[in-house]
Amino acid sequence: MSAHKPKLLVVEDDDGLQAQLKWAYEDFEVVPARDRASALVALRSEMPDVVTLDLGLPPDPDGTAEGFAVLDAIMALKPDTKVIVASGHGARESALEAIQRGAYDFYQKPVDIDTLGLIVSRAYRLHQIEAENRRLSEKVDEDKTVLGRMITAAPEMMKVARTIERVANADVSVMLLGASGTGKELLARGVHESSARREGAFVAINCAAIPENLLESELFGHEKGAFTGAVKTTEGKIEMANGGTLFLDEVGDIPLPLQVKLLRFLQERTIERIGGRKAIAVDTRIVCATHQNLEAMIAAGTFREDLFYRLAEIVVRIPTLSERAGDAVLLAKHFLARFASEMNPQVKGFAPDALAAIDSWNWPGNVRELENRVKRAVIMAESKLVCADDLDLGESNGETETMLNLKAAREQADRRMIRQALARSEGNISQTAKLLGISRPTLYDLLKQYDMQA
Template structure:
């Protein structure tokens, strides 16, 4: 974006052999940018090395053979070899779309046609500089946070910085922590970050998803059992709580724990002792408890499905993780991080997002939060064939086909409703498989269906 008063103007390099075009663009852009110029490959590379602009406007047809794009493509290659984060915008003449698309396939950001429409160019440059700054901030953050990565949690915005501050503070204590947030916001990663920063980091980190275990088995999973305690108990077995002794126990989806088990958990939190199923001996266990939920536990207390005394035992400290749709500063940063990670893992270094993909990423409501973003980028990297991921590669609507509403909230709800209805139709009303495709949990899908007024008739039977 153009700089505010008192800040240094961003640098831009114009490479074109037409003096008139260079002069026209320089006069149009000088008010917002520090403009450098070059007319051929040697001067372009020299200027780029000397000035290090974030954005380059590049004409492909340059001397000694202006009718051939090879000289411009060679400049593009040299510039990206020096600094791969540079945004290169191709300025192409009529009938030169083929070479321009070839340049984009080689790493250019976008292209504009001649004659250049200055207002359109200025808008494109604002996007270029904004993205270039985001990418540089991300790489700077990678460098400065190499030893402070919060177990993979990433965020430069104020909401996540507040979460990081809370992690630092609670990690040094043994107090129980309740982590709140929608499905896919990173609750287990937050718990692991607390564990890794605590004096228990050399002990075990034991996680259990309370919603994934049948009610008949959850007591044995948590507390263990003695030999012969029930049919099939052929040997003594320690439960997850005992396994976490000396370390941290993470109870995910704590709101799904049945009331009788809540009573036993409360006793353990109060006395740090437990009895295995079928046992009579009290066993002392030194384990810190972290819990998480995407459910409204206060509503559960009101309806009697969650014990009030257990809530206040668990919620000595609460950490609220923001939904991705409320992290405008972070969504592109996270997408770039996932792209780099999965590109490296799949031997596809040099991948980047096309402009339509970035626009779609910013506008998508992300009902599945960070997990959905991660899954979409990973799928796109695996399925990609070129150097650029388009909106279709990550299965998002392009900006032009995004749902229109009178407000952002209406547009978001319309898109959420459309995606949920499509997934339910595709999977014949099966909630589990629809939620899996959407990248959210079953409880979150039920909540969204309630919020959006989507009928559940036929759904329950399909489960």
Template sequence: MSDNNDLPVLLVVEDDEGLQRQLKWAYDGYRVVTASNRAQAIEMLRLHEPAVVTLDLGLPPDPDGTTEGFATLSELLAIKPDAKVIVASGHGARESALKAIALGAYDFYPKPVDIDQLGLIVARAFHLHAIEEENRRLEQGLSGSATVLGSIVTVAPAMQKIANTIERVAGANVSVMLLGASGTGKELLARAVHDKSPRKDAAFVAINCAAIPENLLEAELFGYERGAFTGAVKTTPGKIELAEGGTLFLDEVGDIPLPLQVKLLRFLQERVIERIGGRQPIAVDTRIVCATHQDLAAMQADGRFREDLYYRLAEIVVPIPSLAERPGDAILLARHFVNSFARELNPSVQGIAPDAAEAIDRHSWPGNVRELENRVKRAVIMADGKLITAADLDLATAEEKDVGAMPINLRAAREVADRRAIHQALTRTENNISGAAKLLGISRPTLYDLMKQYQLGA
């Protein structure tokens, strides 16, 4: 018989002691630890580092509501983002499920609890956690790269969390709003929502609302009948209609003019449209995914964007971090783009020179992934040698200037310097431990100890 300490840890957060005991004894394949409130849950999380958590949203001091439960969920994931939190609630199941998933929960089940059904969800969560853990070990020990969602390549925890959210919401027939700066990959994420959904075999139709003049946007979205206006020589369906059974991606949705917002809202409420010049309502089954870089809250406040339309479009909101907020992704994506473009544009290019890797790591990337992709594409075309250089990328190679805030003490300053040096050495050697140790002038065991100390992976 296995030592109980060798079993995977399941944390059950439940204030009903009877149900707590029932759940504890139902899972003999796990080491089950329990908590009755938020403070105990955080204590157990820190003490046992469970891979999976089941969380009742109705916790004291708000057992009849969900406020304390959602606060606990947020705190659990802030401390251990890779934990698979399975949320339970009998309060407004659909609304609670949507909010829980948006906050990062792995799954949701309504009360009363079906032990067998919950057991399947728990088993699947442990299985997924084990796969992700193995992937992380492989990524850290080999190439440091991962394809986590379709063509989206990332090693950044923030983007991996977004990928998990997309995986969870793709199958639900809800509207998704992607918020992020230009060039962060909003259309790739929109396509991922479509490709992971039951609508994947139907059309994915994209329209950039900022790129079409106001007087033409209505016709583009809703279509028009023959003779509706000068030049309308034939009946033409709009983008909404063309996305029948599939997904319509509205990029830069904040640029839709107010009069057209009213017509879009009517479609979202009634799921019917009328073409310009038409009188016949047309039923359309189209899922909406939208994106914007604008502050829609401010636009609502000054009357430029309808609040009721926002809530129809934003059943799930996904904020996308800038490339600068995604540590490790710039060099990873650069290598991905080099491999992709070299095959087509310049097969003699085989990789990235050390000075280019250093410059990529140092650059702030104000244009995000789009800027990186454009620079790499140009560099691959212009490169004379087998490795693209910082000059090919048109990036400076001057030594990095320290402009950060003063560390709190000497120990903190050394940690910052150590982390930066280790990260740069691993980047330049493509995560080759022996090569990185040699660059740093230390032994392999010393480098392993430092990586363990600073939780940089091994």
């Protein structure tokens, strides 16, 4: 029944010792390898959790160079592997270097089977605990999900969510202002699903994606024969949203002549299809979004001020991902779990260097960029853990702000680091304190001082 036993890769060129180790570990399925090539083949095909590695391998059995090359390759391909290194060459120096390169433990030859057996069992148990912790960390806690589907732990986004929940049932027009990729449509759906109109249709239209000469027909519909190609009467998006919510994305791209017609609808709550003569009453709530500066467009005469005030009864400003400390890691874990199940089931989580890269990147493309990066990384990953190279982020593009008030700068830095550590540890106080290099009481004091919640 070896299929149910954990796998142990034994990299050893001594046939006698290899056989001895194989029979000594009845609780493991032992996979033997004699050199670097066979060890890496076994690593990729068998994905062992624990490896015992003799540093003295051919073609350099009297040195350690080949063994360290195998160790480096294992750490690159499968960083969660527990590698137990053995050598009779310069034991202390080799031990220190092996641990620095990522080995779990070290033992000196000649081998004591019982002692090595204890080390292997302990390594496997630790691997199990870490794997379970990673599995749990991939589950986003329900209290990190607001408005039914938006994942966040950042106070800035929680404030946005609370605003939307308060105005959802007021049946007023809502304007969402934020950079591209910040999740404006997701928030618009949140408005709809939190309102009394939730049983009606949610109809979205991207005003920037439709040619100007077709946008009027898309919004207001047309009668049969109204223009060449109008072979049947067609409802527009406004009519389709009757009883529900109409989401106008990139509303700043609506041309001026059409702005007049949209304003008339908002005032009278009736429309006329293109080519029609009958006023059609429509009861729909308008939610709109844009990344443009509408106030500047009003000053320039490219957006009507009266339309702006009709659309912007409630204005909600959405922070960028870089302003939401800790959210990048939460969202990345969510995306990884989703894409891994669909595209690459062997991927189980992020390596520490990947989490550090996600934390430090400025995310100019916001959540959309993060989602695309994680999707690519999951597809390209060659090991169980996505590493920083898989994300292909390059050097951090974060900009350092100059702050003259040292107290304010220190508090801002403290808040950001605490949020990031809480996000990484899924709210575990002990782990958060460990990541920050402080004691639990100190962390509690900081949380109380800054009025933050774990």
